[in-house]
Amino acid sequence: MQSFRTRMPPTDGHDDSLVRSLCRQQDNVIVRRDLPPPTPVEGEILIEVLFSGSNPSDLRIVNYLGFRNFVLGYDFCGRVLESPGLNGSGFKAGDIVAGYTSYEDDQPLRWGTHQSYISRPPIGMFKVPGNLPLPDAAALTTVVQTANDALFHLFKLPPPSSGQGHIEGTLVVWGGGTAVGMSAIQLAHAIGITSIITTASASRHGLLQELGATQCSDYHDESVVQQVKRAVQEAGNKRVWGFDTAGTPDSSRLLLDSLAGFEGEVQYAFVGLISGNRPASEMCLAVRHHKLAFDIPGAPEPYVFPAKPAEAEIIWKATEWVVAHYGKEFRLPGLRVFAGRAEEALEQLQTVAAQGAFGKLVLKQPLE
Incomplete structure (x- = not known):
């Protein structure tokens, strides 16, 4: 299993350098560096995002439906941090997990996955096994x-x-x-x-x-x-x-x-x-x-x-089958990882939305 050093989120709400988010605000897609780190509410788990997976619908849906205050992305792989929602969730601090969130117009900013940290309910998540590379885990759920x-x-x-x-x-x-x-x-x-x-x-x-x-x-x-x-x-x-x-x-x-x-x-x-x-x-x-x-x-x-x-x-059990058999009976060909500036990552998402490149794009977090 690939190892990563844990980044602790800032606690005073003023150091925003660790929280970089790709957002749709009003009618524009922008990079924000002013969002505070997420605070989990009851029933949510705080996750340090290591990789976020992209999909054509990252931009297609929000642009078509006119979402106006929204952090992009709904696939991720990351490390679980201490949070109240861990009780009874089946997860613990330090677990490497992957999964997805849904797209809803009024969903909290802390749910969007193209950012350094997310806080979300423990639904649609799985522990990443050793046979599944972390970038691939971030790409496959949706x-x-x-x-x-x-x-x-x-x-x-x-x-x-x-x-x-x-x-x-x-x-x-x-x-x-x-x-x-x-x-x-x-x-x-x-x-x-x-x-x-x-x-x-x-x-x-x-x-x-x-x-x-x-x-x-x-x-x-x-x-x-x-x-x-x-x-x-x-x-x-x-x-x-x-x-x-x-x-x-x-x-x-x-x-x-x-x-x-x-x-x-x-x-x-x-x-x-x-x-x-x-x-x-x-x-x-x-x-x-x-x-x-x-x-x-x-x-x-x-x-x-x-x-x-x-x-x-039923369909989640089929996803669990894919996770268990990844690398043998299932794979995601053409996967590529982008690491760099958030503004360049937005350009990459535009290419994905236009279906202008083969394979899945994964963003390494945090973006610069």
């Missing part, structure tokens, strides 16, 4: 939970811990080179789905086949819809699951076009906020253990997703 939600909640497939090793069916992953796409491919391979078809740039096809894809098509090809449609027909399965992991209007349209007219049973899942004529029930979420509500611009009423405790437990 993308794995999102893939789990599609496969094991929306599609109701058996999780990898069930031991079922052969499932007749075809999974189409549109955007296999994304972190969610690669997660879905590996999880589908682990549970024995017989046909895993994906789209990605041609340079990623070899890697995706190593991860478990049975057939790849280049999404740049003008005939990609016809290629996927033909591959689904040749697989000959009566059950098909379509999963858009790219999260753009074009990707969702192309996925729907590729499966249009299929005579068997088809189910869909989409990352990102649903638009057009698709039901909100097809939107996959990383969080199911509490209610989420999104005020969508132009929508007549908020999108409300009720808490689903039973489903949340």
